[in-house]
Amino acid sequence: MSSSFNGGVKFSLFGESHGKGIGVVIDNLPAGEQLNVEKIGEFMARRAPKKDGTSTMRSEKDIPDILSGIYEGKTTGTPLAAVIFNQDQHSADYGNISHIARPAHADHTGFLRYNGANDPRGGGHFSGRITAPLCFAGAVCGQILSSRGITTGAHILSIKGVRDDVFDPVSVTANQLETVKKRLFPTISENAEAKMREVIASARESLDSVGGVVECAAVGFPAGVGSPMLDGLENIISRLVFAIPAVKGIEFGNGFECADLFGSENNDEFAIKDGKIVTKTNNHGGILGGISSGMPIVFRAAFKPTPSISRPQNSVDFKTMTEEELVIKGRHDPCVVPRAVPCVEAALNIALLSALLENPSIPEV
Amino acid sequence: MSSSFNGGVKFSLFGESHGKGIGVVIDNLPAGEQLNVEKIGEFMARRAPKKDGTSTMRSEKDIPDILSGIYEGKTTGTPLAAVIFNQDQHSADYGNISHIARPAHADHTGFLRYNGANDPRGGGHFSGRITAPLCFAGAVCGQILSSRGITTGAHILSIKGVRDDVFDPVSVTANQLETVKKRLFPTISENAEAKMREVIASARESLDSVGGVVECAAVGFPAGVGSPMLDGLENIISRLVFAIPAVKGIEFGNGFECADLFGSENNDEFAIKDGKIVTKTNNHGGILGGISSGMPIVFRAAFKPTPSISRPQNSVDFKTMTEEELVIKGRHDPCVVPRAVPCVEAALNIALLSALLENPSIPEV
C-alpha cells in the first residue's frame, strides 16, 4: 500500500496537488550515467498544460529541483531526489472543501481509505499532478536507456473514436518514435490531429470531456530480458501504467484482438533476418513469457474521459449522506490524453531500465 | 526478476512442467483462518483438464500436498507450503529437446534469459502448469475472503468472438458468481456454451486453437481498500493476472470502451441506496483512484489462442540458427480459456486479500 516501486529501479513518489511540493526519490540507478538536465525538462514540458485549448489553463512550470544523486553531470549511484515546488495553486478555487463526491474521482474512496485525513485539495495525492515526478523518473531512465541504443516513444492512438495511424509493430523505427514524441500534439497523422483537436474543442465547448488511447513502443531493447510469472515485462509495465490516474485498460501486442483469432493466425512465426532471429509478425508485442523477444515492444493504454466536467452532476455529500447536485468549478483538461503520452512513456522507461538492472548476472570477481 | 509476490499476502511459486514437483509457499496469511481442504481441491479441479474435448488429454490430478501452515484445520499464521508432485509426464513426447522455437512460446526468450540453462521440457517454469499452485493460493485466499462475505467469480466472456452474457456491473450477485463458477464449462448462457464448444471442437479438428476473454468480478468487497499510485487494486490485480501465461490484455470496468465516451457518459453518478453510497452505473469497475468503491469489482482479461498447434509452422532452430519447419507433437488444449477461468479468479482472490491485509491500521495497544 504505497507510492513506491521496488524493482531494479526503485522510486518513491510524494506530494499533494496543493501541498508545498511534489517529487520523487529514485534509488538504485547505475552510477556514472551522464544526465542531460535540459532534456529532462523537455520531457516534462511534454506533460505540462498547453495553451492550445486542449488542456487546463493552469500554468504548471514544473521545473524540478534536483537535490541529490547527480555529481558533475553524472548519476552518483546513490539516491537521486527531485522536488517540484507548487506555485500556481489557486486554492481559492477549492476554498471550502466540499464533501460532495466528484463522479469518477477518488474523493469518496480516498476519504474512506484515509479516514478523512487525506489532503482533499485538488485531489491531494490522487491528483494527476503526481505524474510530473513520474515523468521526471521516466525521463532519467529514458536517457540511460537511450545511451544503450534503446528508444521509446508514444502517441495518441485515438480520442473518442478518432484514430491515428498505428506504429507498425514489426518495423517501427527509433526515428519514428523520436519524431512523433517531439510533436506538440503527438499523433503520427496530421489529419488525425486536426480531427482530434476538433473533438476536444467541441467537448470543451459543451462543458464535457473525452477519453482516448495511447500507444507506446520501444525499439532496440535487447532480447532475453524480463522474467516469467510475477516479474515479467507485462507485469511490471502494467503495474506502472496503472499508476497514471484515468487508465482503465492495457493491452500488449494485438491485445484483446488475439481473443478473436485462431492460433494459426495469432502465432508469430520465427525467421532469420540479417543473422538475427526475428518474428515475421509481432502480435506478441515483443514479449514472450514475460521476456523481451527483440522485436519492438508495443502496448496500448486506455484513458477515461477527464472526470472533472463543468456540467451539473448528481452526487452525494459523503459527510452529510445526502444526495446533492454538484457543479465543479476550476480549470480542467477537456482531455488528458495528450498530456498522458509522456506519462505512459515514462512508465515504460522505468519498467525497461528496471528489468535490465534485474538481470541477475554476477560481476566478474 | 522472480516468481514471488510481496504484498499483504506473500507467495513464492516454484516448479517446472516435467520436474519433480511444483508448488507454492504462501506467507503472511492471517492466523486462525479455517481452511476447507476439500474445497481447495474443488477449486483446483476447475483448472484441471476436462475429458470433454476442450482440453488436453493429459490427466493432471494435481492433488496438493500441504506441508506446513495448517494446524487443526486452521492457518497457523506461519508459511503455508503446498507441493504437487508431477506424475503423468510423458517425457518421451519431449525426448530429444528441440531447439526449434515454438511460435508464441517462450522457448527462445527463455533460452536467452537463462543462458540456455533453464529446463526446456514442456516449457519448464514457463509452463501453464505453474498456474496450478497459483490456483492453490487463490483458493486459500478465496476461502478467507469468503468468511468475510466477499465472493469472487469468473466466466468465459468470449471465445473467438462468440460471446456470453456479461455480469451486470451494478447488480451482479454472489449467487450468480457462485452459480457460474460451479459449471463445468463456465458461461452464464447455456446457448453461448454450446456455440463456444463448437468453435473449440472445430479448431481442434483443424489442428488449430482459439483464444478468448475471461470476465471476473467480486462482490461484498468493502469500500475504501487499496491505494493510489503503485499499489492500487488495478496495479496489483494486473500484475497478478499477467502471471497467467497467454494473457495479453486487461481492462477494468468498461475498460477500452471508456476511450470512446464523453465524460458525461462515462462518469458514474453517486446516489444513496439503502443508506449506503452507491453509483448508478459502474463504468469504473468498482475501483476509483486504486481504491474500492464498494461497487462490484469487474475486469476482463484477454487470452491468446493456445500457442501449441499441430499444424506445421515456420520457425528457427536457435542453436543452429537455421530456419526450420516445426511440427509440434504431444497433447495440447485447443483453447486454454475454460481452464483459465479459475486462474483469473485466483489472481483476484490473492490481490483482494493482499489489499485487505495491507491497510495500515495500528492494532490497539
Added chain:
Amino acid sequence: MSSSFNGGVKFSLFGESHGKGIGVVIDNLPAGEQLNVEKIGEFMARRAPKKDGTSTMRSEKDIPDILSGIYEGKTTGTPLAAVIFNQDQHSADYGNISHIARPAHADHTGFLRYNGANDPRGGGHFSGRITAPLCFAGAVCGQILSSRGITTGAHILSIKGVRDDVFDPVSVTANQLETVKKRLFPTISENAEAKMREVIASARESLDSVGGVVECAAVGFPAGVGSPMLDGLENIISRLVFAIPAVKGIEFGNGFECADLFGSENNDEFAIKDGKIVTKTNNHGGILGGISSGMPIVFRAAFKPTPSISRPQNSVDFKTMTEEELVIKGRHDPCVVPRAVPCVEAALNIALLSALLENPSIPEV
C-alpha cells in the same frame, strides 16, 4: 542495494553531505496521526552538533522542510516528504578532491562501488549527515508510538571504557527514558558525564577520537508483535541500526554475556504480576522468537571512534596507487556517540512502528 526500507513503514533516504539537500520520504504511515512539528525539531536538535566541545563546530541547523503528507497537523496517510537544505557547507575544506583514502572511511570502498562516480565531497551519501533525515523519520514514528503509550529512549552507556549506569532491564520506566533523553549530554549518571567529557576533551586535544556504546530501550510496547525468522524485531532493529555509520556491533538483552552463562542462569522465568505475564529477569531483552514479550526492549550498539582524526596517517592514493601520508583537515567530532544517541532511538522507533503496522490483521468488513 538501496537506501530504502520496506517494512510496515517504508522510507527512502537521499542526499549527499555537500549536495543541495538531504531528506526522506516516508510512506505507509497511518492516516490521521497528530504530529507536533516543534517536537520533531527538538528530536533533531539532539542530533545537531553541540557547542560544548564534544562535536564538530559546523553549525548544522537541519530544519526540515515538510513538503507533503501532513494536512491540518495530521498525517494524510500518503507519503510524507521532508527536505533539509544544505547551507553551511565549507566546500573549500574539501576543495581539491583527494583520492587518498581516509582510514576507516568509505572513500575507497565507495569509489569502487560506484565506479568513481559517487559524490566524494564530505563523504557524499556515506556522510553521517544522512542520519539527520533518519532522525526525522524516527521522530515522526516516535510520536505515533507515543500516542499509543509506547516510550523509547537511549543514553550513552560508555565512552572509551568510561561507563554510565545501565537501564534496569526489568523496571526501567518511561519517565527515566524521557528524562535521560532530554539531557544535553545523555547519560543517566552525572558523574559518568563528567568523566566522559574529560575523555572526549582529552582525545580532541591529542587530535584523536574515541568510540562508545549506546544503550536503547522501549517500554509500553505490547507483547505479541514481531515475527520469527527474517522479520523478527531483532532482524529489523539490527538492519536499521547498522544504517548509522560507525556502528560495528549490536546486542539484545544481555547480549554477548549470554554466551558465558548456563541455561539455568540465562533463562528468564515467567511469573504473574498485576494480572499480567512478566519475566522475573530480562536477559532476553524483551524479544523472544523475534516477538515482543511485553518486557522492556533493551539493546546496545557499539560505535567506533570517529574515523576522521587530525593526526597524520599512512594511507594510499587509490587513483595513483601510491602510498601517501594523509592529514585530514576540517572540523570533526572527537566522538560521535553523544550525537548518535537519538539516531539509535530513531532506528528503534521506525522498527517498532513498522512491526506494529505489519501485524496482518484483517480489518472488519
Added chain:
Amino acid sequence: MSSSFNGGVKFSLFGESHGKGIGVVIDNLPAGEQLNVEKIGEFMARRAPKKDGTSTMRSEKDIPDILSGIYEGKTTGTPLAAVIFNQDQHSADYGNISHIARPAHADHTGFLRYNGANDPRGGGHFSGRITAPLCFAGAVCGQILSSRGITTGAHILSIKGVRDDVFDPVSVTANQLETVKKRLFPTISENAEAKMREVIASARESLDSVGGVVECAAVGFPAGVGSPMLDGLENIISRLVFAIPAVKGIEFGNGFECADLFGSENNDEFAIKDGKIVTKTNNHGGILGGISSGMPIVFRAAFKPTPSISRPQNSVDFKTMTEEELVIKGRHDPCVVPRAVPCVEAALNIALLSALLENPSIPEV
C-alpha cells in the same frame, strides 16, 4: 512480517518442527551454476545432531528433496525448491500440548502473535529445525561463491567462556576456513575442543545448557560490493544471522571492542601489497560504509544457552494464567553452538551472494 528475504537472492522458508515437511524456495539464483548435491548434503550434515553427546539424540537425517530449479546438474535460473520431510517426530513427547511457557522460548510470544493458532508442537515454525532449510540455501549459495574463488567458514570461538583461537583478521586463508569447517567439532584448537566438550558434558550432566560465540569469515570476496545505509553488508548479514534462533548479538571486525579504543588505534591504515590496496590491520572486519574492502570479512554471533533444560523451572500457564512449575521432557541439545556453526556460515553465504547479485550493472546491449 514474514519468513522470506528479498535481496539479490530471494528465499522463502517454511515448515513446522512436527509438521509434514520443512523447506525453502530460493528464487533469483543465476542460471547455469553447477551444483553438487552431495556437497549440499555434507554441508547440512554439519548441522545435524551428533552422536557424541554434544547434541540431542534425535536423528534428523534431513535429506533434502530437490523439487525444481536444477536441470542436468545446473541451476535453471528459475526457483529452486527443496523439501525435507519430517520423520523422527516422537510427538508423544509433546502429546498433551502444554500451555506452560518454556522460559527463553517463544511459546508465549508466539501464542500471542498468532492468536493461539500457531502449531505449538516442538516450537512449530519457531523451531531450530527451520535452520535446516536455511543451511540448504546457504550451501547452494556457498557453492556459487566458491566457483568465484570466495570461501567462507566459521568456528566455535567460545563456549561458556572457554575460548578457541581466533581467525587472524588480516591473514586468515581459504585453507584455514576449509580445514576448520570440516572438523566434527569445529574449533581451530584441539585443546579448546577438549575443554569445550568437557563444559558441554558437565552441563548435560547437571541437566543444564551452555551458550557460546561463533566466529565467521569470508576470504576472496571482491572489494566494492555492498551499499551504504539500509542494504550494506552489515545490515544484510545481521538481518540473516538473527534468523537463527538463540542469537542475541552480532559484531563485525573488532566489534564492541572498538568502543574502548582511540581512533588512532582503531583506524586501519591503508597500504599497497602485491599491487593491491590492503589495510595493515582489519578492525573494520572487511566492511567500510557497508561495502566490502577486499580484506577478510569477519564477524561474531553470540548464542544463548539452549533454553530447553531438564531442571524444574518456575513459569506460567498462559491459558489458565496461573504460576506453575515446569519440567521439560524430551531430548535437547545441551549446547546449540556446534550445530549453529554451519547456520551462521549459511547466513553469510546468502548475504554475500545476494550482495554480489545486487550490484546494479547494466548488461551490455
